[in-house]
Amino acid sequence: GTQIYASKRSSFIDLGILDVMQIFGRAGQPQFDKFGEGVIITTHDKLSHYLTLLTEQNPIESQFLESLADNLNAEIALGTVTNVEEAVKWVDFAMEELKLKT
Structure with a gap:
């Protein structure tokens, strides 16, 4: 799924888009595979959120x-x-x- 348990909050939180992109980036690494495939398993109400974040390239701001x-x-x-x-x-x-x- 797209949630992880945050012990400091004692609740589940959504994965950030950078985490999702890193997970997807591991699929199809040239040294291991000829192609890659990523699958998101999430709730219907969050699907458009993740699809938008993955398909629109928003600038990353440094912290x-x-x-x-x-x-x-x-x-x-x-x-x-x-x-x-x-x-x-x-x-x-x-x-x-x-x-x-x-």
Whole structure:
């Protein structure tokens, strides 16, 4: 189906379109198959929602800036960033990458 259990909410939630697209993307990978096929099993009331999302290419918006501090802290914890100068370079690089993708 198109729902997963969210333990934090103690309820089922709909799969996001990125998850569905990733699942479909695994079908027909050239190194494994000559063609791929994806099947959505969902309720009738949600069918048009998923078909619309899969057939219309909406832009993907980055959520990176919302978690910039967490990402930088992760780099510090990994030892990738060890001082303020490296932190500034890391943020500059991350922002440049973000601009290139938008």
